[in-house]
Amino acid sequence: MLAGLMEIPIMMVHLSLGELQVVCIISKNLSLTTLMNSRYYLPNELNSLTSLQELHISDCYKLESLPECVLQGLSSLRVLKFEYCSTLNSLPEGTTNLICLESLEIFHCDNLILPTTMNKLTSLRQLSITGDDDNLPNGLEGIPSLQNLFLSDFIDLVTLPDWLGTMTSLQTLEIWRCRKLTSLPASFKELKNLHELSIYECPKLVKRCKKETGEDWHKIAHVPKLKLELKSTVEPSFYEKMMSLWKKWTQFQRYHRDDFPFGEFELMIDDLLF
Template identity: 50%
Template sequence: MKNVKCIDGETYDGVEEEAFPSLEELRVKSLPNLERLLSDEGVEMVPRLSQLRSEGVLNFKVPRLPCVEILYARGIEAGTSFIEGVGENMVCLKTLSIEIIKGSVVLPDEFRRLGALQELYIAECYDLEYFPEHVLEGLTSLRTLSINYCKKLKSLSEGVRHLACLESLMIRDCPALGTLPSNMSQLTALRNISIEGYSTLPYGLQRVPSLRTLDISYCECTSLPDWLGDMNTLEELSIWYCKELRSLSSSIQRLTNLSYLRIEGCPHLMKRCKRETGEDWQYINHIPKLKLEE
């Protein structure tokens, strides 16, 4: 099967042009030489296809699949027709997950056509350095953006201002992304942010005007920044497994809307926050709901 180059009506003897009229989900895995998936007009072969999963298919041409709403792609080559084809031929896409793009990565112009996209997950694209502004301006329906293990990512670009519907942002282990765009202040729908794997929290978080929930996990920082106290809309703060974190900032007292604080797996911080006797207890004893666990 590894030598298969094409899957279409001719692959199967005696099938009609509309080969799979009831097919709703298609999984393609470990076909490194696949060049063409379905016919050029894939909608004619799989008129009801709504979900496509691809893994270990390095480079194939994406056919016109206007009914596909969910695409999971893992292990593809940068600079191939696959990525461009997503924007050209999957205009109704609502969920897009891309993992492990090999080689230099730039999100293509065609992505700005994904106006229906609501969830975008990008992971292990190690050479991705930035998000082009003109690409982000087309993602006007995006509600969830998750960026994981993109080691060279330096900028989300000022194009984030176009993400007017964005509600949740997750950034995991992107060490080069030390500052968030200045116009994060325009993301009025953004309610939830999760940060993981940082040595210092990225500057700019405090600019989000309506943030409700902040999760900080597996970070190597020894203290929290004073600007944390500027996040005056924050209601829930969770700090997970930050083993080097040794103290809370006194600025946490300025978070007058904070109603829930959870600290787990932070041994030094737990001592500082010990009820009544800890040095940082004075900063958190006003918070209605506290959950402190070793």
């Protein structure tokens, strides 16, 4: 009856150890998508899910760290995603023991510091990360197998680090909404395997990368497929619009009128409704 279960339903968010032991043998494709909302910690029993391939952790706005033991047993994990965990400040060094991990996604976890040993993730192919800082997170340097990198919303980022040129396996790079980003490092020319570069809503960088005349054109001229746009022309799907509205609502519920200066609370309501 349970052999075909692919996703834990919402009513099973709070699982006991016994339930987890059952779940871990249900399906190798099991995806945890409902570990969310107000958790201070993740259950240690997660490490018994040795067949788990995907783990999504979302809206755990009180979660500050992951115990070392939680990730130790996830030997089959391929996809790890964190989203809207605003107080999450660190991942355990044991994260680098996830030898099957192919994709790591970190969205709107602005206080998160990555382990310094990320280069030990030899199976990691895809990394997607958003931030509101003036630097990329430490720990990204020298990931040998990385092929796809997505960077978004680093609002104070002025330049990309020179070590970007050491990611010699990189094939696609997307940069979104880094509006202060003004230049690419000289080492960018070393990305010989890069075949697609997309830059959206980064006006200063787009100008510098203009074909033939831009100051950084010589750094990207070797890339076969270029998408340089001042404004994204990708229209969000209905699902994406609804998810965005839902995210705004969940964020809004955490606040009280007294938390805001005069007038800002009303502006937040207007943004939510219109």
